[in-house]
Amino acid sequence: MFHHITVLKEEAVEGLRVRPDGIYVDCTLGGAGHSEAIAQKLIPGQGRLIGLDQDDNALAHARERLKPYGEAVTLVKSNFRRLIEALRKAGVPETNGMPRVDGVLFDLGVSSPQLDEADRGFSYNQDAELDMRMDRSQPLSAKDIVNGWDEADIARILRDYGEEKFARNIARQIVQARAKAPIETTGELAELIKAGIPAAARRTGPHPAKRSFQAIRIAVNDELEAFREALLQAIDCVRPGGRIAVITFHSLEDRICKMTFAKEVAACRCPPDFPVCVCGGGGGRLRLTPRKPIVPSERELEANNRARSAKLRIAEKLEDTSQI
Numbered sequence: 001m002f003h004h005i006t007v008l009k010e011e012a013v014e015g016l017r018v019r020p021d022g023i024y025v026d027c028t029l030g031g032a033g034h035s036e037a038i039a040q041k042l043i044p045g046q047g048r049l050i051g052l053d054q055d056d057n058a059l060a061h062a063r064e065r066l067k068p069y070g071e072a073v074t075l076v077k078s079n080f081r082r083l084i085e086a087l088r089k090a091g092v093p094e095t096n097g098m099p100r101v102d103g104v105l106f107d108l109g110v111s112s113p114q115l116d117e118a119d120r121g122f123s124y125n126q127d128a129e130l131d132m133r134m135d136r137s138q139p140l141s142a143k144d145i146v147n148g149w150d151e152a153d154i155a156r157i158l159r160d161y162g163e164e165k166f167a168r169n170i171a172r173q174i175v176q177a178r179a180k181a182p183i184e185t186t187g188e189l190a191e192l193i194k195a196g197i198p199a200a201a202r203r204t205g206p207h208p209a210k211r212s213f214q215a216i217r218i219a220v221n222d223e224l225e226a227f228r229e230a231l232l233q234a235i236d237c238v239r240p241g242g243r244i245a246v247i248t249f250h251s252l253e254d255r256i257c258k259m260t261f262a263k264e265v266a267a268c269r270c271p272p273d274f275p276v277c278v279c280g281g282g283g284g285r286l287r288l289t290p291r292k293p294i295v296p297s298e299r300e301l302e303a304n305n306r307a308r309s310a311k312l313r314i315a316e317k318l319e320d321t322s323q324i
Helices: 009-016 033-039 056-065 067-072 080-089 112-116 142-148 151-162 167-178 186-195 210-221 223-237 251-264 298-303
Strands: 023-026 048-053 073-077 101-107 238-248 286-288 311-317
Touching: 009 033, 009 101, 009 238, 009 311, 023 033, 033 048, 033 056, 033 067, 033 101, 048 056, 048 067, 048 080, 056 067, 056 073, 067 073, 080 101, 080 223, 101 223, 142 151, 142 167, 142 210, 151 167, 151 210, 167 186, 186 210, 210 223, 223 238, 223 251, 238 251, 251 286, 251 311
Parallel strands: 023 048, 023 101, 048 073, 101 238
Antiparallel strands: 238 311, 286 311
């Protein structure tokens, strides 16, 4: 059973300003909550939704959920870092050699079923074989990293991707343990991580393995670089007047989104307290709308605590400079 609570659904879909005859891309199909909300706004035979995911379980669930929308929906198994390739595969019309769409959505949260189903190997709360692959056909898994990478590289990803203060201690525990026998399960790894963190630090904050598991998952799936590549492709593909909506759950993802948008944003002369740019700016391809990220309401947080770290950033395409 694939059950996932969609975060910031109304805010994200509203931010895209869906046109009934437009073409929209959900780069992170997941539970299809955002996709369904977009599809409901499309006119059959005119509007289109392209849904991407690399997880076969998510695609199967989405295919059933979105069946009522018929040919308006096209699902593609793909990592979103191959966004342009996926749009061409879906037959999206091109202008000057580039597929053109009216809006792109990214929801970078890991789907609840991936976290909750023990056999996916994402969870430190359930003992299972180490895996953490979003696409189970890819070769690299968490087991490969913890048993094959050298100590310095393991410490680096724990520090950089998990912001783990005790990264070196944890990496040392992992390397010492695997010298005796391979690390096979999430339970074994969680215990080694605990052993690398001082007792006083383990008594406060989230589960001691949370940051390290997150870091290893990001490394397994190359999530940050994939997102960076996909976001740049999305900016290229969106038509003038179209929008890109990005929901992040991690400071590193949000930083990539914020900095990428900032490099592309038009210079704005509006007073800093204006929520939306009204001057039109100049010299860039994007404008932020609104300027600051949108966060979940208290009501949503009460219903879904996993939404607590979510941020939604929206940018609108101003000028298609690739055609000039």
